[in-house]
Amino acid sequence: MDVKHAIVVIGGGFYGCSVAEHLARQGAQVILIEQASDLLTRASYNNQARLHNGYHYPRSFNTAYRSRLNFQRFLQEFRPAIATDFIKLYAIARVGSKVSPHQFETFCQTIEAPLVPARASLVKLFCSRLIAAVYETQEYAFDAAILRRLFIERLAQAGVKVRLDTTVTTVLKAEDAVLEVVDHRGNSTLADYVFNCTYSGLNTIQNITPTRLTLKHEITELALVQLPSELEQISVTVMDGPFFSLMPFPDRHLWTLTHVRYTPHAAWRESPRATINPYQFLDANPAQSNFGYMIRDAQRYLPCLEAAIYQDSLFEIKTVLTKNEADDGRPILFEVDPNCDRIISILGSKIDNIYDALEAINDYFHSI
Amino acid sequence: MSIDPKKSDVLISIVSPIRNSAGWIETYLREIHTLIEATFKDYEIVLVDNASTDHTVEVIEQLQQELRNIQLYCLARSIPHESAFIVGLEQAIGDVVITLDAAYDPVSPIPEMVELVYAGAEIVYGLRRDRVQGSFSLYNYLSKLFFKLYRQVTGENLPITVSTLRLYTRRAINSFLDNSDRYRLFSVIAAFSGLRYKTFTYERLNRTGMPIKQSYIQAIARALSLIFLSSHYPLRLLSFIALLGAFLNVIYSFYVLFVNLFKSKVAEGWTTLSLQNSVMFFILFMILAVLSEYVAKLFINHQNRPFYLVARESRSLVLVRKQEINVIKSHIETQNSIAEDSN
Numbered sequence: 001m002d003v004k005h006a007i008v009v010i011g012g013g014f015y016g017c018s019v020a021e022h023l024a025r026q027g028a029q030v031i032l033i034e035q036a037s038d039l040l041t042r043a044s045y046n047n048q049a050r051l052h053n054g055y056h057y058p059r060s061f062n063t064a065y066r067s068r069l070n071f072q073r074f075l076q077e078f079r080p081a082i083a084t085d086f087i088k089l090y091a092i093a094r095v096g097s098k099v100s101p102h103q104f105e106t107f108c109q110t111i112e113a114p115l116v117p118a119r120a121s122l123v124k125l126f127c128s129r130l131i132a133a134v135y136e137t138q139e140y141a142f143d144a145a146i147l148r149r150l151f152i153e154r155l156a157q158a159g160v161k162v163r164l165d166t167t168v169t170t171v172l173k174a175e176d177a178v179l180e181v182v183d184h185r186g187n188s189t190l191a192d193y194v195f196n197c198t199y200s201g202l203n204t205i206q207n208i209t210p211t212r213l214t215l216k217h218e219i220t221e222l223a224l225v226q227l228p229s230e231l232e233q234i235s236v237t238v239m240d241g242p243f244f245s246l247m248p249f250p251d252r253h254l255w256t257l258t259h260v261r262y263t264p265h266a267a268w269r270e271s272p273r274a275t276i277n278p279y280q281f282l283d284a285n286p287a288q289s290n291f292g293y294m295i296r297d298a299q300r301y302l303p304c305l306e307a308a309i310y311q312d313s314l315f316e317i318k319t320v321l322t323k324n325e326a327d328d329g330r331p332i333l334f335e336v337d338p339n340c341d342r343i344i345s346i347l348g349s350k351i352d353n354i355y356d357a358l359e360a361i362n363d364y365f366h367s368i
Numbered sequence: 369m370s371i372d373p374k375k376s377d378v379l380i381s382i383v384s385p386i387r388n389s390a391g392w393i394e395t396y397l398r399e400i401h402t403l404i405e406a407t408f409k410d411y412e413i414v415l416v417d418n419a420s421t422d423h424t425v426e427v428i429e430q431l432q433q434e435l436r437n438i439q440l441y442c443l444a445r446s447i448p449h450e451s452a453f454i455v456g457l458e459q460a461i462g463d464v465v466i467t468l469d470a471a472y473d474p475v476s477p478i479p480e481m482v483e484l485v486y487a488g489a490e491i492v493y494g495l496r497r498d499r500v501q502g503s504f505s506l507y508n509y510l511s512k513l514f515f516k517l518y519r520q521v522t523g524e525n526l527p528i529t530v531s532t533l534r535l536y537t538r539r540a541i542n543s544f545l546d547n548s549d550r551y552r553l554f555s556v557i558a559a560f561s562g563l564r565y566k567t568f569t570y571e572r573l574n575r576t577g578m579p580i581k582q583s584y585i586q587a588i589a590r591a592l593s594l595i596f597l598s599s600h601y602p603l604r605l606l607s608f609i610a611l612l613g614a615f616l617n618v619i620y621s622f623y624v625l626f627v628n629l630f631k632s633k634v635a636e637g638w639t640t641l642s643l644q645n646s647v648m649f650f651i652l653f654m655i656l657a658v659l660s661e662y663v664a665k666l667f668i669n670h671q672n673r674p675f676y677l678v679a680r681e682s683r684s685l686v687l688v689r690k691q692e693i694n695v696i697k698s699h700i701e702t703q704n705s706i707a708e709d710s711n
Contacts, residue, residue, distance in 0.1 A: 096678055129546060
């Protein structure tokens with residue numbers, strides 16, 4: 001970018017922050033607007049904190065391969081925020097898994113992801129009737145609180161102005177192809193470009209055309225638990241079907257327990273007419289924890305989980321594009337508003353896919 | 369495991385196998401859901417669709433939009449009805465699991481059954497009133513007779529006239545989940561654990577609206593299968609008979625010697641020879657029959673192929689419920705009014 005554009009980025013999650021910093025480092029005047037009172041408080045924080053290294057996508061090679069590439073890059077860039085001091089186990093279920101141990105091994109070989117059979121002392125933690133194979137892998141977790149601190153520094157360095165506690169309500173087209181971003185207090189900010197990185201709120205800003213693709217929102221629950229001593233520093237993911245996952249949650253020194261069957265509490269597809277604001281929906285419908293269901297099922301596979309101690313749960317909205325539910329792939333959405341080519345909506349997905357988004361932004365500015 | 373009644377976090381699973389029940393499954397689900405929702409905090413209703421060929425699955429998936437915690441497992445091919453109970457028991461996550469034949473068992477005894485667990489039972493068996501004290505029927509009589517015989521033969525402590533409406537605690541279930549014959553032993557398997565049980569009697573009903581078919585041939589096949597899978601007694605009996613036959617042979621040899629020594633006029637011996645042959649062959653063939661039964665059993669187990677396959681699984685994802693829509697609407701309205709105020 002040669003010209004000094006004025007750019008407003010809406011949404012201070014991981015994607016919004018990254019986009020804002022990226023643009024500012026290329027010379028733009030960037031203002032980042034976030035409705036919460038801090039950055040990275042919603043889905044970027046209330047999250048499994050898994051830094052994907054491909055293992056999770058045996059049914060989507062493309063996603064798995066990109067994931068491996070981005071893993072290294074993310075690791076280098078955000079090293080202080082990455083927790084590596086745990087053993088990551090992937091277990092393949094005997095019944096009901098969409099992938100067999102042999103397939104999984106072949107898959108990992110193909111994407112060159114490190115994979116070794118787990119040591120006997122770890123294998124015996126699992127119920128052999130239900131688990132066919134256990135592997136030790138290389139996968140890490142990120143600490144969202146450290147990530148937030150890193151971003152506050154980086155945004156300041158890049159010269160991004162951050163406005164917290166501000167909700168954008170509408171984007172108006174002023175004269176001379178300038179955009180006017182209006183917030184809930186009625187204040188307006190002028191911009192040449194607007195990046196909408198509001199994730200679940202993607203379709204909630206007036207005058208930004210809703211995305212052509214259908215969004216699916218899901219109320220999800222992550223249970224925070226204290227693990228028994230046998231599982232100290234061990235993270236487990238059971239593949240590939242209606243099973244569970246245990247990941248470290250470094251900021252609270254706890255572990256998240258998620259279950260494919262019980263983590264989603266309710267889901268709805270966004271219809272073009274009746275848009276429910278997902279964030280307001282979540283606030284208005286406090287969910288009852290499904291921890292009891294999660295732990296009882298997980299215990300069947302890992303009997304020692306009986307001694308896990310429940311702390312509390314994180315409820316959050318997860319938004320995905322409906323076309324990719326079948327293969328679990330998570331491409332990001334990058335859409336230029338059909339009525340105004342200076343408004344761009346980005347729907348983030350996995351945290352390490354950010355580099356794909358930044359590339360798309362570069363391409364966008366090259367092409368105009 | 370004894371369950372503390374004051375501890376509210378006991379999870380109840382209700383397991384029912386179903387097949388081609390599109391006509392009445394909704395009635396059942398609404399009935400059980402109303403009762404369970406009112407009585408327990410945490411529950412799941414597990415349905416094992418035994419490869420229905422009608423639109424049972426669609427009916428249930430429609431209801432999952434409305435009723436909470438209905439867990440449906442659809443089997444790819446149909447398996448015996450009793451085996452489908454075990455499939456459900458394997459999939460259930462409850463601390464207490466109730467098996468219930470959705471076509472015939474009432475839901476009303478469930479709270480009473482759970483009370484019995486609070487009182488210390490690990491297994492609760494429902495006894496059918498018509499079998500306990502009903503008017504005479506040959507089928508019921510033979511069924512009773514069989515279970516009496518079964519108790520004698522196996523020495524298992526199983527109540528006679530036991531039905532499909534039962535309750536197991538997690539401990540009772542875990543005791544038989546590793547048994548490789550479990551899919552064929554639903555009627556009796558829990559008794560192997562020797563855990564404490566209680567019984568109650570109840571009246572069966574019929575939700576299907578169709579007459580109940582009683583097939584003697586199938587019942588006899590089931591009875592034989594139960595005996596052969598859960599007891600070594602027939603084999604032991606045959607071993608005994610074989611030994612007896614051998615012993616008789618020895619006596620017979622002495623008899624032949626005796627005749628030879630003390631009788632001057634020895635008959636041609638045609639009668640004794642043919643008698644000996646027929647007895648020996650009878651014993652040999654009996655032995656072969658029983659051995660082949662056990663060999664077949666070993667063979668089936670040795671095949672080691674998965675006994676069932678869950679082709680599809682779905683779960684209640686209750687969307688925006690009526691009262692929730694109201695909340696949302698009012699919420700959005702207040703938001704709008706705030707926006708208007710600020711304008």
